Amino acid sequence: MTGQKEPAPVLFECRDVHYSYQGRFPALNGVGLTITAGERVALVGANGSGKSTFLHLLDALIFPQRGTLAYIGKELTEKSFLDAEFSLRFRRKIGLIFQNPDVQLFCPTVREDIAFGPLQLGMEEKTVKARLELLAETLQIGPLLDRSPHQLSLGEKRKVAFATILVIEPDVLLLDEPTAGLDPKTSTKLIGMLAEASHSGKTIVTATHDLHIIEDIADKVYVFGQDKKLAGAGTPAEILGDTALLQANNLIHIHPHHTRDHKVMKA
Amino acid sequence: MHIPDGYLGPATSGVFYAVMLPVWIAASRIVKKTMQARQVPLMAIGAAFSFVIMMFNLPIPGGSTGHAVGAVLVAVLLGPWAAVIAISVALAVQALLFGDGGITALGANCFNMAVVMPFVGYYVYKLISGGAPNDSNRRVIAAGVAGYIGINAAAFLAGVEFGLQPYLHHTAEGQALYCPYGLKVAVPLMAGEHLLIFGWVEAVVTALVVKYLEKQAPELLFREKVPMKIPTKLWVLLGILVLLSPLGLILPKLVKAGGAWGEWGADELKGLAGYIPAGLKKLDGLWQAPIPDYTFQGWEGKGLSHLSLAYIFSGILGMALVVLAVWLLGKYLSRPERRPLMPKRDFVGRSIRGALDFIKESIFADEIASRPGVLQSLDPRIKAVTVLFFILLVMFTRSLAVLGLIYIFCLILALFSRIGIGFFLKRTWIFIPFFSLLIAIPALFSFISPGRPVASVGPLMITHTGIKAAGVFFGRVVTSVSLAVLLSMTTRHFELLKALRFFGIPQMFVMVLGITYRYIYLFVEIVENTFRAIRSRVGSGMHYRKGQKVVAWNIAHLWIRSYALNEQVYQAMVSRGFRGEPRTLDHFQTRRRDWLWLFGAAMIILLLAYAEYRTKL
Numbered sequence: 001m002t003g004q005k006e007p008a009p010v011l012f013e014c015r016d017v018h019y020s021y022q023g024r025f026p027a028l029n030g031v032g033l034t035i036t037a038g039e040r041v042a043l044v045g046a047n048g049s050g051k052s053t054f055l056h057l058l059d060a061l062i063f064p065q066r067g068t069l070a071y072i073g074k075e076l077t078e079k080s081f082l083d084a085e086f087s088l089r090f091r092r093k094i095g096l097i098f099q100n101p102d103v104q105l106f107c108p109t110v111r112e113d114i115a116f117g118p119l120q121l122g123m124e125e126k127t128v129k130a131r132l133e134l135l136a137e138t139l140q141i142g143p144l145l146d147r148s149p150h151q152l153s154l155g156e157k158r159k160v161a162f163a164t165i166l167v168i169e170p171d172v173l174l175l176d177e178p179t180a181g182l183d184p185k186t187s188t189k190l191i192g193m194l195a196e197a198s199h200s201g202k203t204i205v206t207a208t209h210d211l212h213i214i215e216d217i218a219d220k221v222y223v224f225g226q227d228k229k230l231a232g233a234g235t236p237a238e239i240l241g242d243t244a245l246l247q248a249n250n251l252i253h254i255h256p257h258h259t260r261d262h263k264v265m266k267a
Numbered sequence: 268m269h270i271p272d273g274y275l276g277p278a279t280s281g282v283f284y285a286v287m288l289p290v291w292i293a294a295s296r297i298v299k300k301t302m303q304a305r306q307v308p309l310m311a312i313g314a315a316f317s318f319v320i321m322m323f324n325l326p327i328p329g330g331s332t333g334h335a336v337g338a339v340l341v342a343v344l345l346g347p348w349a350a351v352i353a354i355s356v357a358l359a360v361q362a363l364l365f366g367d368g369g370i371t372a373l374g375a376n377c378f379n380m381a382v383v384m385p386f387v388g389y390y391v392y393k394l395i396s397g398g399a400p401n402d403s404n405r406r407v408i409a410a411g412v413a414g415y416i417g418i419n420a421a422a423f424l425a426g427v428e429f430g431l432q433p434y435l436h437h438t439a440e441g442q443a444l445y446c447p448y449g450l451k452v453a454v455p456l457m458a459g460e461h462l463l464i465f466g467w468v469e470a471v472v473t474a475l476v477v478k479y480l481e482k483q484a485p486e487l488l489f490r491e492k493v494p495m496k497i498p499t500k501l502w503v504l505l506g507i508l509v510l511l512s513p514l515g516l517i518l519p520k521l522v523k524a525g526g527a528w529g530e531w532g533a534d535e536l537k538g539l540a541g542y543i544p545a546g547l548k549k550l551d552g553l554w555q556a557p558i559p560d561y562t563f564q565g566w567e568g569k570g571l572s573h574l575s576l577a578y579i580f581s582g583i584l585g586m587a588l589v590v591l592a593v594w595l596l597g598k599y600l601s602r603p604e605r606r607p608l609m610p611k612r613d614f615v616g617r618s619i620r621g622a623l624d625f626i627k628e629s630i631f632a633d634e635i636a637s638r639p640g641v642l643q644s645l646d647p648r649i650k651a652v653t654v655l656f657f658i659l660l661v662m663f664t665r666s667l668a669v670l671g672l673i674y675i676f677c678l679i680l681a682l683f684s685r686i687g688i689g690f691f692l693k694r695t696w697i698f699i700p701f702f703s704l705l706i707a708i709p710a711l712f713s714f715i716s717p718g719r720p721v722a723s724v725g726p727l728m729i730t731h732t733g734i735k736a737a738g739v740f741f742g743r744v745v746t747s748v749s750l751a752v753l754l755s756m757t758t759r760h761f762e763l764l765k766a767l768r769f770f771g772i773p774q775m776f777v778m779v780l781g782i783t784y785r786y787i788y789l790f791v792e793i794v795e796n797t798f799r800a801i802r803s804r805v806g807s808g809m810h811y812r813k814g815q816k817v818v819a820w821n822i823a824h825l826w827i828r829s830y831a832l833n834e835q836v837y838q839a840m841v842s843r844g845f846r847g848e849p850r851t852l853d854h855f856q857t858r859r860r861d862w863l864w865l866f867g868a869a870m871i872i873l874l875l876a877y878a879e880y881r882t883k884l
């Protein structure tokens with residue numbers, strides 16, 4: 001990101017992406033969108049509309065069965081990840097926080113979990129330790145370091161999961177429901193941290209049901225429909241204003257007070 | 268069926284480790300080849316699943332409950348080779364962290380439960396189910412039969428291992444040094460128990476879980492061809508050879524002595540004195556190098572006994588007093604937190620309690636491990652090494668006095684590590700040693716331990732060899748359990764697992780152990796919640812058939828969840844750069860006190876060994 005006027009480079013480009021689990025359970029039925037560097041994107045949609053699947057595709061954990069997905073012009077395929085060099089570069093740049101923190105945190109202690117990523121990615125042990133200390137301080141998770149993930153509360157788990165990604169210092173953060181189950185204060189804090197990350201130039205893609213937060217975390221919102229295709233796209237204001245769209249996608253009754261037509265609906 | 272330390276002699280334990288090493292290597296090669304990087308989470312979650320299966324209590328007719336080992340089930344789910352690793356890891360976690368099964372006996376336990384049981388079970392299942400379609404009764408029956416035969420094969424083997432001990436390890440007087448019962452007692456005992464009771468539990472669990480999985484998620488049952496190449500066949504051959512090798516060891520002795528141990532008369536032994544010691548010494552030298560074999564020195568001249576009665580009696584008296592004290596203490600300690608009486612048949616309650624106890628125990632262990640005590644302050648690697656050497660000394664020694672001294676040393680260490688002695692005694696005496704005490708009692712008498720009579724109880728003669736055999740056997744079990752518990756209580760579990768690196772265990776296994784450990788908790792919580800849900804919906808009073816179905820369904824469901832979890836964890840690892848070659852943080856640091864401790868411990872061990880050698884205590 002050099003010149004101010006220059007359009008930001010395209011980071012992810014996906015076209016007509018299809019994916020189904022075990023060939024039987026469709027999860028995405030032709031999704032196309034682009035994400036540019038430094039952009040803040042929110043993915044919203046009903047349960048089972050394919051948000052998590054889409055994030056896993058962006059993180060190249062699974063690959064499109066039809067259609068294409070490219071990262072800075074290079075198509076992501078199973079084959080491209082056989083190249084250790086490319087795989088390493090990609091994994092250093094992209095960080096995904098899973099929806100389920102019990103999946104994200106698989107090591108016996110928090111400390112080892114945070115160190116896992118950087119160590120696999122070939123970082124020096126000294127650097128890892130230094131970053132770990134620093135991060136523990138900023139996220140205030142110092143006392144949790146030697147505890148086991150199973151002993152943590154959900155909010156603490158989410159915080160630690162966040163740390164396991166931040167420690168890699170990726171350029172792109174993919175977040176799957178980061179505020180689910182958090183109390184309002186912790187949630188606000190997390191949003192603050194995301195804003196900070198965005199200021200420092202990171203690209204942030206968040207899947208969420210929480211319409212409260214999308215104005216704070218996104219410039220662009222994509223709505224995933226129940227047919228597992230894109231049902232709409234726009235700025236947060238545009239999307240939040242489109243009651244029919246929200247209603248059709250099970251999003252509105254969760255926080256009806258967020259929409260203009262709240263009273264009308266009640267009447 | 269988890270053999271504790273002290274039941275098997277060093278030779279047997281060593282042989283089984285020696286057998287397991289190539290088996291583990293072969294298994295991990297095969298699994299790595301078929302699973303690639305996926306093997307790490309799959310093995311870990313498979314191991315956590317194996318660990319947790321034993322928490323599911325199955326109601327059995329007659330109002331009691333029992334739990335399955337689950338090894339055949341794991342083999343049917345993961346394939347036999349992956350089962351070898353998953354179950355071995357589960358057994359290692361049990362032995363190291365929860366004192367279930369001995370550390371020196373781990374090789375033997377793995378051989379019985381992680382090799383013989385899954386392989387026998389798997390092939391029986393294959394043989395009977397043949398090409399039967401999914402969801403056919405034939406598969407279900409095949410699984411049941413496989414479970415039954417698998418566990419009985421393992422139990423039979425354990426019986427043989429026990430039964431060989433008196434032949435392999437005894438003093439010249441015929442005093443057994445380890446498990447005191449010969450084949451004639453041990454095999455029928457182990458086999459009977461499993462043929463009659465546990466075999467059926469295993470059969471029911473295996474059959475029902477396979478039935479549900481065939482119906483609900485047939486793709487989760489192992490369907491691939493088991494890779495069996497030339498090296499594999501070689502290992503199998505090796506395994507058989509090893510099974511036979513103890514026979515090879517004892518055969519010459521049997522032939523020359525003209526009868527089984529237990530039937531040897533003094534004269535026979537004396538007559539053989541001329542040449543047996545030399546031959547035996549050579550053999551013994553193979554595994555008893557640290558402590559020169561002294562029992563053969565000088566006994567020819569003195570007759571059978573050179574130990575004073577007074578010494579034996581004081582030993583026994585001491586033991587009896589300790590037992591009494593511990594028993595009283597245990598009674599006293601357990602009073603305030605006495606649990607509500609729970610009918611034995613309440614399998615729901617028992618499963619919940621199993622899960623809760625596990626969690627409580629581990630939280631408590633963690634708390635103790637962070638107290639500022641002597642053992643806690645030591646580097647886990649050095650602590651593990653020294654404890655291992657103490658356990659080895661316990662395994663090799665033949666002297667009650669040495670065992671007693673080490674035991675006292677354990678108590679002192681517990682004290683200085685801020686573990687309440689009462690708690691420590693309770694924790695180390697509850698299960699294995701108490702059970703072993705019961706086992707040791709019959710060995711006192713002449714029908715098991717022939718020798719000079721010392722006293723008689725009715726028609727039964729207590730013999731001098733019997734007293735020593737029972738005392739040494741029992742002392743060994745208590746002391747080694749205490750040592751293992753000291754280690755696991757004063758070390759944070761994850762550090763203990765990492766310390767294994769120091770023993771040359773590959774990083775991959777250490778990582779698998781760590782992930783296993785982490786997910787055991789998740790699964791235990793699932794078990795607890797499931798059974799709470801069952802109770803809230805149907806209560807615990809149900810017919811045992813229904814109860815069995817409920818339990819099996821929940822195990823099947825846990826497997827479905829485990830499998831999904833395994834895929835997700837794999838992705839979570841890949842997302843952070845994992846490509847199959849793990850790297851872990853190494854933050855151990857040795858300080859001066861660690862080296863001091865190492866030196867001190869080495870001195871104590873050498874001193875005890877030397878003292879035993881010199882004084883023939």
Ligand SMILES: Nc1ncnc2c1ncn2[C@@H]1O[C@H](COP(=O)(O)OP(=O)(O)OP(=O)(O)O)[C@@H](O)[C@H]1O
Nearest residue numbers: 021025026027045046047048049050051052053054
């Ligand atoms: N492992 C899987 N196996 C089979 N089907 C799956 C799997 N994971 C997801 N699906 C299916 O794929 C579809 C999309 O799932 P996905 O998890 O991507 O939705 P989501 O938008 O993240 O939902 P939520 O808001 O509940 O997190 C769903 O219909 C789901 O049932």
Ligand SMILES: [Mg+2]
Nearest residue numbers: 051052099176
């Ligand atoms: Mg989701």
